[in-house]
Amino acid sequence: MKPQLTLKKFVATLILLVIATAVFAQGSGKVVGKVSNSKTGETIAGVTVKILNTSRAGSTDVTGNYNIPGLSVGKYILEFSYVGYGTKQISDVEIKNNEITSLDIILDNSEGNVLEQVVIRGTYKKESIGALYAQQKNSISISDGISAEIIKRTPDKNTGEVLKRVSGASVQDNKFIVIRGLSDRYNAALLNNSPLPSTEPDRKAFSFDIIPSSLIDNIVISKTATADLPGDLTGGAVNVKTKDFPDRKTMEISVGLGGNTQTTFKDFYGSKRTVGNYFGIKNPDNNLPSTFPKDRASYTDLNFEQKAEHTKAFKNTFGYEKLGKSLPYQNLQFIYGNSYRLNNEGKLGVIASVTYRNSESISNEVRNDFNGTDQGLNSYYFKYEDTYYRFNSSIGALANVSYLKDNFKISLKNIYNQSLEQNFINRTGILDNESLRKSTLLEVHQKRMLNSVLDGEYLMNADKQTKLSWNLSYSNMNDDTPDLRQLAYTKI
Numbered sequence: 001m002k003p004q005l006t007l008k009k010f011v012a013t014l015i016l017l018v019i020a021t022a023v024f025a026q027g028s029g030k031v032v033g034k035v036s037n038s039k040t041g042e043t044i045a046g047v048t049v050k051i052l053n054t055s056r057a058g059s060t061d062v063t064g065n066y067n068i069p070g071l072s073v074g075k076y077i078l079e080f081s082y083v084g085y086g087t088k089q090i091s092d093v094e095i096k097n098n099e100i101t102s103l104d105i106i107l108d109n110s111e112g113n114v115l116e117q118v119v120i121r122g123t124y125k126k127e128s129i130g131a132l133y134a135q136q137k138n139s140i141s142i143s144d145g146i147s148a149e150i151i152k153r154t155p156d157k158n159t160g161e162v163l164k165r166v167s168g169a170s171v172q173d174n175k176f177i178v179i180r181g182l183s184d185r186y187n188a189a190l191l192n193n194s195p196l197p198s199t200e201p202d203r204k205a206f207s208f209d210i211i212p213s214s215l216i217d218n219i220v221i222s223k224t225a226t227a228d229l230p231g232d233l234t235g236g237a238v239n240v241k242t243k244d245f246p247d248r249k250t251m252e253i254s255v256g257l258g259g260n261t262q263t264t265f266k267d268f269y270g271s272k273r274t275v276g277n278y279f280g281i282k283n284p285d286n287n288l289p290s291t292f293p294k295d296r297a298s299y300t301d302l303n304f305e306q307k308a309e310h311t312k313a314f315k316n317t318f319g320y321e322k323l324g325k326s327l328p329y330q331n332l333q334f335i336y337g338n339s340y341r342l343n344n345e346g347k348l349g350v351i352a353s354v355t356y357r358n359s360e361s362i363s364n365e366v367r368n369d370f371n372g373t374d375q376g377l378n379s380y381y382f383k384y385e386d387t388y389y390r391f392n393s394s395i396g397a398l399a400n401v402s403y404l405k406d407n408f409k410i411s412l413k414n415i416y417n418q419s420l421e422q423n424f425i426n427r428t429g430i431l432d433n434e435s436l437r438k439s440t441l442l443e444v445h446q447k448r449m450l451n452s453v454l455d456g457e458y459l460m461n462a463d464k465q466t467k468l469s470w471n472l473s474y475s476n477m478n479d480d481t482p483d484l485r486q487l488a489y490t491k492i
Contacts, residue, residue, distance in 0.1 A: 029095040030069035032247050033103040035060050035080060044082060044107060045407070045459055045467075052077040052089070061347075062409045062457050062467075063244065071095045080105050088120045100247045102148065145220040148243070151213050157254055157333070159216065159240055160209035166221055169236075175209040180223060182235030190239040192413055194453040194473040195230050199417055208238070210396040210417055212335050212353045214250065217241045244402040244411055245349035246337035256331035263362045268326040270389050270424035271317060271442050278358060280395050280418040282446050286483040289313035318485050320424055320440060332356040346405035355396045363388045367429075382437075384429035394419035407459035414452045421445045431490065439488040448478040 035047045043064020050057045051068065054076070058068045075094050081087040085107040095101055108120070146166055156162045160175040170178045179187050189196040189206035199207040222229060223236045230237065259265075274283050291313050293299040299307065337351040367384040396417040403410050425441040455471035 028070050028072055029097060029099045029101060030067065030071060030247075031076075031078065031093060031095065031101045031103055032065070032067045033105060034064045035066065035105045035107060036064060038106040038108050042467075044085070047080055047082040047085075047107070050079040050081075052079055061404055062407050062459050063404070065245070067247070073097050078103065080107060082107065085109055086120050091121065102152070102247070104147070145218055147218045148216060151216055154213075156213045157256075158209040158213055159211040159219070160207070162213050162216065162219065163208060163221075163238070166219065168223065169221055169238075171208075175207040176205050177208060177238060179221060179236035179238075186233065186235040188230045188233040188237040190230075190237060191415060191451065192241055192411075192453055192455065193239060193471060194451070194455075195475075196415075196451055197449055197475050197477045199419070199447070199449055206238075207417070208240070209357075210355050210394075210415070211240060211242070211398065212252075212333060212355070214252065214335055215242045215337065215351055215353060215398065215400075217243045242398075242400055242413065243337070243349075243351060244400070244409070245339045245347060245404070246351060247339075249339075250335060250337040252333075252335040254331075254333045254335075256329075258329035258331075263326050263360060264328050265325045266362055268323045268360055268362065268389055268391075269320050269426065270323055270391060270422060271320060271444075273323065273391070273422075277391070277420060277422065278393050279356075280393050280420040280446070282420060282444055282480075282482055285315055285317055286444050288482075318440075318442070318487050320426075320442065326360040326362060327358075329359045330357065344405065346403060349400070349402040349404075351398070351400040353398045355398075356394075358393045359391075361388075361390045361392075363390075382429060382431045384427050384437075387426045389424040389426075391422040392419065408456070409458075410454070410456040412452070412454050414450070416448075416450050418448045419446070436491040437488065439486065442483070442485045444481065444483040446478075446480045446482065448476075450474075450476045 031051075035044045035049075036042060037044055043060070045060050045062050045064055047060040047064075047066070048057065049059060049066045049068065051071065054071075056068055056071065058066050060066045073095055075092055078090045078093050079087060080090075088105060088107060090103065090105065093101060093103060146162060150165075151162055154162070154165065156165075158174075160171055160177075163169050163177055164171050168180060172178060172184075176184045177187060177189075178184065184205035185203060189208070191211075196206050198204050199210070218241050220239045220241075221236050222239070225231070225233060272283075274281075277283065289310075292310055293302070299310070302310070333353065333355045335353045338349075340348040340350075342348060365386045365388065367382070367386060369381040394417060396415070398415045400411065400413045402412075421444070423441070423443040423445075425439075425443075427437070427439045427441075429437055431437045451473070452475075453471055453473045455469070458468045460466045460468055
């Protein structure tokens, strides 16, 4: 009897192992998405989501999102139902092994009519981008946009590249946007409905390439002014909305290199650099000497001898030197995102990214200013040949933390960017038709930006359709030109 019992156990174990192996081989995935009102574009909380012909089901949270994991590979029919809305069934929803299927849905409000017996049927392909179209259709402004589902199908790595795919928008230098033919100074940038400050030292512009594309939920470009947008826009407003809760654990590292024949591996000139310059930090030599007067009035009130004595505290860094060969453009980005289920049935979402950029460029320009009163062939005030050497480095970070529990959601979203630009201009030419002139200009410019947004949503009543949304934002900008040195030589 004992051998028979052992054999039975062995056979049973073998059968269970085969079944487990077969189930494991089938794999599993999950379906996620957002449910919105077709007339208003607003998300709907509490919608019941069923996987027909299975026991699996779920519901949308306060943000209108649903997440049903652990589905076997195959095609399913999903049913979405809620009181006051027509029930909708979506077929051909394919679940793939270890992949996430995104499906955003729009539901029609019954407006008092009984729609309990009416079931609207559709397919996955038609419904995938319907929510974004509904938001644009019902918006009081003229707008275009792109959803996370479309972005996922593209090779774009940052928001600057994504914006090229939006109708009516063009992108300069892969980061600055032009809307309706109007340059960036006429446009507004928003992150999660909060206005963003400029990232550039000498103009009103936002560098969209510091936001990774994998963190985007959707982008909407409004081309007409409305009450909820900044009042200084003429061209349009770009509102980038980042994800609160990643669909899966994400960890990405991307590296980019670029160059051109005019710059890359050519001799590069400028002022001496330190390691900190490559991370957006200025040289200590760029600061004024500690003994130098702290303000303009204190300096101008001094006599000539006192001014001359103060200038002796400066280091002799007016000259320039060969810094080696110009390196290719470098871009490095790290992204992390994950969602966590807490013991109190709450949900925590974390999204973070760090971006590093470094570039060197060389350009040549000819500057002429002609005298119209002189008809001679050499009738000009000046004729200069300029060579520009530009070094730019920047480091940026994005960090979002969100918490969801029952009918309440709160998020803290932060973005930081620090950049350093060093310019060297070498000029030679003729002044006033007779004087030979040579001049050099060394310029250092540093800029820092910090933007933080605290926002939340709360469902206020039992029918879960009255929602309170709020946000509080803080921005800090620092724009500094600590060093500007110019030397000019003239030979008559």
